[in-house]
């Protein structure tokens with residue numbers, strides 16, 4: 580259990596304790612409570628067990644209050660565990676903000692490379708299950724077939740994935756793409772072609788016209804990062820950066836919330852000290868009276 584949970588539970592428990600039916604004895608201060616003269620009525624019962632239980636309960640209350648006071652006093656001294664936590668949170672917030680700035684300010688380290696505008700020729704297209712598409716782009720002849728999970732057939736809500744069964748997308752790679760970027764472009768083209776084939780199938784199913792795409796549409800240079808955008812203008816590496824920033828922003832929100840909670844906790848502990856001291860004086864007197 581975290582200290583915060585512990586505090587909350589302790590607080591609730593404290594409120595539930597029966598105090599109003601006990602005799603209240605003013606002793607004038609915390610220090611004098613233990614040996615203070617006892618003024619008050621004796622418990623109504625003579626049952627020794629009930630008296631022992633009552634005494635134990637009163638003594639426990641004294642211990643609990645002393646513990647609470649110790650915490651409240653430690654909250655008054657600085658640094659304490661709460662101010663130390665606030666300092667940690669401050670440092671974490673500064674670091675996260677700095678990381679966000681670094682990601683946002685990142686300049687494209689490589690210029691975008693455009694691909695030739697070779698037309699995407701649709702040699703054949705069948706939208707009905709199992710869907711199939713044959714494309715010709717430059718030298719590359721590619722065939723995609725719907726991957727049907729036959730076990731799920733009939734229950735399947737979404738169409739099966741279109742998988743490439745023939746053809747070599749490497750033939751789409753211009754010679755001037757540097758070796759260091761070929762893997763990245765290969766991966767991008769793989770996803771880009773799959774997106775294109777999905778789109779073709781959806782258009783055919785809906786009876787919409789098929790657009791005239793070119794290879795350049797499949798991988799257009801991204802001015803933000805130097806990577807490539809897909810058919811729908813989405814750049815995977817920009818998307819990744821966006822997610823990173825969002826995750827960091829979530830962290831900052833969470834850290835700021837914890838910071839506010841911690842500061843409130845310190846203030847609550849400090850504010851309660853006089854009340855706790857009065858309660859302790861009463862509790863000590865009650866416990867002494869019960870003995």
Ligand SMILES: [Zn+2]
Nearest residue numbers: 801804814817
């Ligand atoms: Zn980008």
